[in-house]
Structure formats: structure tokens, C-alpha cells
Amino acid sequence: MDQLRFMTAGHVDDGKSTLIGRLFLDHGKILKDQLQTIERASRNQGKSETNLALFTDGLKAEREKGITIDVAYRYFSTQQRKFIIADAPGHYEYTRNMVTAASQVDAAVILVDATRGMAEQTRRHAWLIHWLGVRNIVFALNKMDLLDYSEKVFREREKEIIDWIKPIAHGLDFTLMPIAALKGDNILRPSPDLNWYTGKTLDQWLHETPARSFPAAKYPTRLSIQGAVSTIGDSENYTGTLASGVLTIGDELHVAQDDRIIQVQGIWKSGQKTDQVQAGEAIQISLSNGEKLSRGQLLEEPEYPTKKSNRWLVEFCAMTDDSMPMDTAFFARHFTSETPASFECIDETLDLRTLQWAPTEHATLTSPQIGRGVLSFASPITADAFGSIPGAGRMILIRESDHATAVAVLLKEALPDTIS
Amino acid sequence: MDTLDILEAESVHVLREVAAQFKRPVLLFSGGKDSLVLLRLSEKAFRPGKFPYPVLHIDTGHNFEETLSFRDQTIERLSEQMIVRRVEDSIQAGRAQDETGPYPSRNRQQSVTLLDAIREFGFDAAIGGARRDEEKARAKERFFSYRNAQGGWEPHQQRPELWNLYNGRIHLGEQMRVFPLNNWTEFDVWSYIKRERLEIPSLYFSHQRTCVRRADGSWLPMSKHVTPPPGDLVETRTVRFRTVGDMTCTSPVFSQASSLDEIIEEIRTAEFSERGSRADDQRSETAMEDRKREGYF
The missing domain is CATH 2.40.30.10 (Translation factors)
Structure with missing residues (x-):
């Protein structure tokens, strides 16, 4: 049996946790004592219906506030496949936890509230997931029940997403589908209310999307x-x-x-x-x-050497709440090596609306800023550019002062060494 | 690589990162199935060398007799170093207090003994066999889980953890908890026990045992630690244990499963979750999160 690691992402309240609760419930995978716990907690919240989001929102603060703060991991298997599910938070300030989830998965379900269309945070999530190398993505247009299952609205949203994603669509295997997570429409079963939709159910997509396959012999050792x-x-x-x-x-x-x-x-x-x-x-x-x-x-492999330089062009996502000046001292972790590093310059930031890089004057980093710049290392880094070999070019920056895991980095290009 | 191979490789990688990134790591061993898997994974990671960490057992005094003898045999067979610290000593020293009543538990007290032991030896990382699929607070755990100088977990501000790049940097006095089995399910653990032919305590297999049914309907094994009030039913039943913690907080499950295959089948079709049989988790809705914040693993 193979295994698919996937995540749910999207703006807060677009139904990520509810979807996972629904998926488990319809598969008969919420066990009796777990269901009792959720029902009890729903009653405590004064809700008449069972709040399926409570299935993954496990922290006290999450239940009190009704939001997801950090990734919850859930596990289930069917006859055909084992699943590891990362339920990621939607809030802007917890983007770093979404990035944590995205770095671990092969596929992503990005929820979009069909009544509102893509929020900025949905765009941020979608872009970051693609950036981290996840190639199998489904946009699930949720809450179709609130729109009387309107095909017209679905087609409008579909066009909006397809137009937006064009600049990064190359190499992506993405699809769109209408769902209603709360009601269970098009999750396990096709919905009679969506009879104009002839594509896959979400469950079908999850079973058919390619699972993790480790890089084969064709890549350099x-x-x-x-x-x-x-x-x-x-x-x-x-x-x-x-x-x-x-x-x-x-x-x-x-x-x-x-x-x-x-x-x-x-x-x-x-x-x-x-x-x-x-x-x-x-x-x-x-x-x-x-x-x-x-x-x-x-x-x-001697025939296929890495590149070696103490200066690399990088793309990054900042992950600290406080703002870091550009000369912040980091430890750069690449595979099992650690090297002191700091930014030489930050040139561009990403415009989430157009997906174009724009020049920036900002000389500080703060979560969840996405940018491009040059990292300078105390000793040369031997590496492959991200995307050239599966698993290559991944780096984290650990802030020297408080050891925070402060920046997610993709190495893009080795630049000429500075003269030392 | 099948799914067990992938999980094994992930866990071995994590254990080797612990060995490389910390000065004084320790492996927490309870004698239960998950910590037995951790010992086997340590062998996979470091043999023919010795483990780069000692094994620490927190003896609550409420352990099953069988778990203790099994613990001693296992560590002797592996020729590794074991440290035992007792909750009883923490109580004698006035660091912790025993519960009263008919069913006292020492589950919460063991966090005191654990944190004291970590300070006594200066451990900077403690490896535990907790798994994300066990419990909703554990479902939120990182592989390298940062603990502040008081040993507490701050779940709302965990460090991001990307790919397999683990950040083990801490300041003096802070510690890391490490969970190599995060992605293993109960089913995976039993499948691995079978594949690796691991010996496990016979408590996990079906047997006859005198048990007591408490007023709330939950069952506990009879032991010298409990004094059932009149009205609580004492009976001999055919049971096994799905998790093995203290005698005072681990409920038996009624089961005829007497082989690994039968256990695996029982779990595959189970209607209740694994920790549904743990009284320590049922004390409140956030019992696990509360204990983890206090330093429980």
C-alpha cells in the first residue's frame, strides 16, 4: 500500500478543519470515543450541530477562539492508500506553521470560499505551496451550498483562479472542484445538487494523485x-x-x-x-x-558536482513576528552542515496579486514576507539549486541571538565569490 | 521502500540528528511498545556502536511488576546504560505529593521526577515514544519540540520545522523533547513489532485478570494501590492492555487477541481510539495539553 502526505490550506474560516472532519466522518474513521468528545465540546460551545472542526483543533486556545493555530497531523487509511494529513492554520500570523506543513507534503487541498473568491491569504498559501515544490494541487471551492450550487458562480471563480495562477502554472498539476464540506457534497460521493459537475470527487482525487516517490537513479548522488x-x-x-x-x-x-x-x-x-x-x-x-x-x-557523484560559493542568490520567506534588520546574524543549515550567514542585500519582494517580483527598498525581514536577495556565508556552501534535483537547495536560517527558526530559504544560483 | 521502510528511515535520521546536535541526550523508556520500537530504531541507527545516550526510566511505583522485569532484561540484553529515578523519592523529598482517595494516580507526579532527573544529569534532549495519532495535543507536535527553562511546552509558539532540517539549538537550561515516532500510527507500531520480531510484555496479549469497574463505568486492573469502595465491582475478566502505563491509570480492554496477528486485526477494526483506555487522558478535555505544559512528555 502506498502513502500520500497531503495538507489543507487556505484563508481562515474557509473550512479546512471542517473538511478533514468530514472526510474522516464519511470514511467511518472518527472513532466512538473521539466522536463523543467532539459532541460534548460542541454542546459546550452552545452549538446544536456537531462542530467537525473540533476533530483537528486540539489545543485549548484553538477551541476557545475557534481557529487553528498550529498544524494538526491526522492519519487514516483506506483499502487502497494510507494518508498523512496536515491541517494547516489559515491566519496570516501563523503562515510559518502553514509553511511547516507544506514542506512535508506531496499534495495540497487549497480551500476557497466560493461565496467570496480568493482572499489574499489564499493566494499567499497557494504561492508558498508551489514555491516549496508541491506539484499536485486541488482548489476546492467550498460552501457551494450557500450559493445554491450555482455553476455560474463556480465558473467565475474558476476563471479568476486560472488567470491568477498562469505565471506559475508551468509544471503544476492543478485542478478545481466544487464542494460543500459541511454537508459532505462531492467529498466522498458526487452530489445530486452538483449534477453539472462531471469531474472527480475530492476522495477520488486524493486516491489518484501521485504519492511520494523518492528520486530515482537518474538524479545525481x-x-x-x-x-x-x-x-x-x-x-x-x-x-x-x-x-x-x-x-x-x-x-x-x-x-x-x-x-x-x-x-x-x-x-x-x-x-x-x-x-x-x-x-x-x-x-x-x-x-x-x-x-x-x-x-x-x-x-x-564526481561527474555531476555541486556548485560552490560563499554567495548565493536566494528566495526566502521570513518567519519571525519581530522585524529583523538585514545584517541579522544567522546560522544557515543546509543538509547537515551549519555555516554563519547574513544577507548582503534584499532586492525584490513578491506581489501576490500579479505574482511578479517588484524591487524593494525594505532592508528588514518580517513574517510572512516573501523576497529575493543575496545571502553571504562565512565559508562556501556546496549545493545544487532548488528544483534541479529533488530535495536540493533547501535551507533554514536560525537566528543566532534566540535560535529562532527565522527564515525559509531556497538556493537559486551560486554567484561569483567575493574576494576575501 | 514500503511505508514501514519510509517511517524507519525518517526516525533513524531523527535519532542521528539528536546524537549530532546535543551534548547530553537521553532516551525515555517506559517498557511499553512504543519505547521498545525506539530501542530497536536506536540499534538500527547506531550499531555496531553503543547508543550515544543512556536510557532513563521514571519508576512511578505504580508500574506493572512485569514491565519492570521486562525493562531490566531488555536493557541487559542490549548492554546499554540505564538510569532509574523514582517518584517515591520525589514524594519522600517533599517535591511531590501523593493523591488520596480510592484510586490515587501518580501520572502527574512523574513530571516532577522527570524534570528533576533532567536537571540532575544536565540532559539537553529527551527522546520519547509519543506519536501524533495518539491524542489531539500530541497531533500538534514537532519532531524537535522546544521546552523552556521550566521544561514547559508553549504550543502556541512552536518553532517552524521545515523538511528534515531540524533546529536543535538551545540556550543553557532549555531543553528539547524529540519524537522520532511522530508519524507512526498504532497500526504501524504493531506491524513493525511483527516485522522485527520484537519481544513485548505479555500484558499486551489476552489474559485473565482481576479488574475493578468504577462508578463511572471505566475499568482498572486490581492492584495494591487501589481500594475500591463498596459498590465498585471486582471481577476476573479476559483482557489485554492496548497501552501500558501505570496500573492506576491504564484501563484493560476486553479482548481475546492472543497473537500479533490477532492484535493487528483488532486494531484495524477498533471502534475506540488507543488512548480511550487511559484514565489520565480522561480527567479533562485538555488533560494531555495541561500535563505537557508542565513538562510531561
Whole structure:
């Protein structure tokens, strides 16, 4: 059985949590004691109907305020597929938690309130999800029941979304569908009230959309060393998770940071010796000729080397509530390496309405600002640009002062080194 | 890679990040199924080397006898270091107070002992076997979950956590809780126990046991810690335990499941959730969140 990791996103109150509650309820996956708890809590809120959103809003503050603050993860499986669901918050100030969810999924259900159309926060979510590399997206136009299931309104909303998404549509597999999460229309079953709609139900889409497939042999091999494990005598094995490609005993790999060629003598996965491993596997390796490695070193296929520079053009999303000056000191984490870094300049920010980059004079970063700029590193970063290899070019910036996970970064292009 | 392979690789990666990013990590071990899976994953991550952390057991004094002997055998077989700290000692030292009444629990008191042990040894990261699918507050957890200097969880301002880039940076006195099994379901845990042929305490399999039915309809195993008032029904029933915590807060489930396959089938078709049988979660709607804020894992 395969597994799909997906998320729900969209503006606050567009029905994300309700949709997940509905999906579980219709699949018969809300267990008796869970349903009793939700019914009791609904009564405490003075509601006559069961409030399905309470199924995922698990924090006290969330139930009191009736909003989602942080991602809730839910799990269920059908005969065909296992699902891991991330229910992301809609509020502007919790965009960082939505980004957290989006970094973990293969597919996204973006809810749009059909009575109002896309809110700015919906555009922000959709753009960030696409930015983080999620390629399978469905726009679920919710609350169709409040519009008498009008095809005319649906078509207007559809056109609005398609026109908006055009600049980034290349490579996206996106679709649109009408639903009413509260009533269960077009979730598991087609709705008689939507007889003009002939596409998939949401449940069908979730079952048919491609699940996570780890990058195959066609991508260059990348292995970032996590640490060492001592073996017999004073020799060591090295640990890491193969980020892309395959690795076979006898392979020669280039150590990106110090220009050595090493040879893989032994490979272990899941505690067993093996001849070959593929991307996604957590492995140990031993090396020929007593060569040593240390944490953060990146092993790469010599024919397909990474780029190396202490200056990179990047795109970023800021994630702190307070505003950070441009010279804020960060630790940049890329795979298992950590390097001091700071912005050299911030050139452009994204206009969510037109999806065009516009020059900016802002010299500060604050959540959830989306921008482009140049990051400068204390020592060279060896990396591939985001999008060139699955999993490549991902970076977080940790603020030195309070250790906040402050900025999500995609490495776009290695720039010429500054003369040091 | 099948789904168990993917989950295993994710957890092993997390454990290795703990080893690399912290000076004094520790693995919390309860003797239950989830912590047994954590031990196996530690073997996968670090053998042929030793674990880069000791194993810590908080002995509440309300444990099942069998859990304790199973704990000792398991750690001896692995030849790893184990630390035991007792809630009884915290109570003797005046750091915690026993509950009174017919059904006293030490569930809440164990947070005191845990936080004291973390301070005593200077642990900066504590690995636990909690899973997101267990409970609605745990459903919100990160893999690396930051705790302030008082050991408390601040669920409304968690650090973002992107991809598999884990931020383990903390200041002196702060700590991290780490949950490598976050994405595992109860079903995954049992499937893995079967695949790995893990030994587990026989409490998980169907057996005869003297139990007491309390006035609210919930059941507890009879033990020396409880004194059922007249009217509460004491009976021998065929039961098993779906989760193993303290004898004073873990309800048995009526079950004939006496093999792993039968347990897996029982879970697949279960009408109630796993922690529906935990009295410690039923005390209030936010019982778990409240305890986590106080330092529970």
C-alpha cells in the first residue's frame, strides 16, 4: 500500500478543519470515543450541530477562539492508500506553521470560499505551496451550498483562479472542484445538487494523485554526512540519509568541501549489509584506505558536482513576528552542515496579486514576507539549486541571538565569490 | 521502500540528528511498545556502536511488576546504560505529593521526577515514544519540540520545522523533547513489532485478570494501590492492555487477541481510539495539553 502526505490550506474560516472532519466522518474513521468528545465540546460551545472542526483543533486556545493555530497531523487509511494529513492554520500570523506543513507534503487541498473568491491569504498559501515544490494541487471551492450550487458562480471563480495562477502554472498539476464540506457534497460521493459537475470527487482525487516517490537513479548522488559510529578497533562507519541517486559498493565519490575522492567499501541499511541503496534510505557506509569524514561533509557523484560559493542568490520567506534588520546574524543549515550567514542585500519582494517580483527598498525581514536577495556565508556552501534535483537547495536560517527558526530559504544560483 | 521502510528511515535520521546536535541526550523508556520500537530504531541507527545516550526510566511505583522485569532484561540484553529515578523519592523529598482517595494516580507526579532527573544529569534532549495519532495535543507536535527553562511546552509558539532540517539549538537550561515516532500510527507500531520480531510484555496479549469497574463505568486492573469502595465491582475478566502505563491509570480492554496477528486485526477494526483506555487522558478535555505544559512528555 502506498502513502500520500497531503495538507489543507487556505484563508481562515474557509473550512479546512471542517473538511478533514468530514472526510474522516464519511470514511467511518472518527472513532466512538473521539466522536463523543467532539459532541460534548460542541454542546459546550452552545452549538446544536456537531462542530467537525473540533476533530483537528486540539489545543485549548484553538477551541476557545475557534481557529487553528498550529498544524494538526491526522492519519487514516483506506483499502487502497494510507494518508498523512496536515491541517494547516489559515491566519496570516501563523503562515510559518502553514509553511511547516507544506514542506512535508506531496499534495495540497487549497480551500476557497466560493461565496467570496480568493482572499489574499489564499493566494499567499497557494504561492508558498508551489514555491516549496508541491506539484499536485486541488482548489476546492467550498460552501457551494450557500450559493445554491450555482455553476455560474463556480465558473467565475474558476476563471479568476486560472488567470491568477498562469505565471506559475508551468509544471503544476492543478485542478478545481466544487464542494460543500459541511454537508459532505462531492467529498466522498458526487452530489445530486452538483449534477453539472462531471469531474472527480475530492476522495477520488486524493486516491489518484501521485504519492511520494523518492528520486530515482537518474538524479545525481548526494549524501550529507550526519555523524560517525565506531566499529571494531578504531575504525568508523559514517551515517547519513541518501538525498538523491543511488549508491553502490565500490563507488567513488567526491567530497564537495575538500576536493578528495573517497571509495565506498561497505553499505548498511536497517542494520543489514547491502550492495546498493537508493534515495531516501538512512544508511551507514565504510570507506577504503582508512579515509575519514566529518558531519556536514557532502558526498557527490564526481561527474555531476555541486556548485560552490560563499554567495548565493536566494528566495526566502521570513518567519519571525519581530522585524529583523538585514545584517541579522544567522546560522544557515543546509543538509547537515551549519555555516554563519547574513544577507548582503534584499532586492525584490513578491506581489501576490500579479505574482511578479517588484524591487524593494525594505532592508528588514518580517513574517510572512516573501523576497529575493543575496545571502553571504562565512565559508562556501556546496549545493545544487532548488528544483534541479529533488530535495536540493533547501535551507533554514536560525537566528543566532534566540535560535529562532527565522527564515525559509531556497538556493537559486551560486554567484561569483567575493574576494576575501 | 514500503511505508514501514519510509517511517524507519525518517526516525533513524531523527535519532542521528539528536546524537549530532546535543551534548547530553537521553532516551525515555517506559517498557511499553512504543519505547521498545525506539530501542530497536536506536540499534538500527547506531550499531555496531553503543547508543550515544543512556536510557532513563521514571519508576512511578505504580508500574506493572512485569514491565519492570521486562525493562531490566531488555536493557541487559542490549548492554546499554540505564538510569532509574523514582517518584517515591520525589514524594519522600517533599517535591511531590501523593493523591488520596480510592484510586490515587501518580501520572502527574512523574513530571516532577522527570524534570528533576533532567536537571540532575544536565540532559539537553529527551527522546520519547509519543506519536501524533495518539491524542489531539500530541497531533500538534514537532519532531524537535522546544521546552523552556521550566521544561514547559508553549504550543502556541512552536518553532517552524521545515523538511528534515531540524533546529536543535538551545540556550543553557532549555531543553528539547524529540519524537522520532511522530508519524507512526498504532497500526504501524504493531506491524513493525511483527516485522522485527520484537519481544513485548505479555500484558499486551489476552489474559485473565482481576479488574475493578468504577462508578463511572471505566475499568482498572486490581492492584495494591487501589481500594475500591463498596459498590465498585471486582471481577476476573479476559483482557489485554492496548497501552501500558501505570496500573492506576491504564484501563484493560476486553479482548481475546492472543497473537500479533490477532492484535493487528483488532486494531484495524477498533471502534475506540488507543488512548480511550487511559484514565489520565480522561480527567479533562485538555488533560494531555495541561500535563505537557508542565513538562510531561
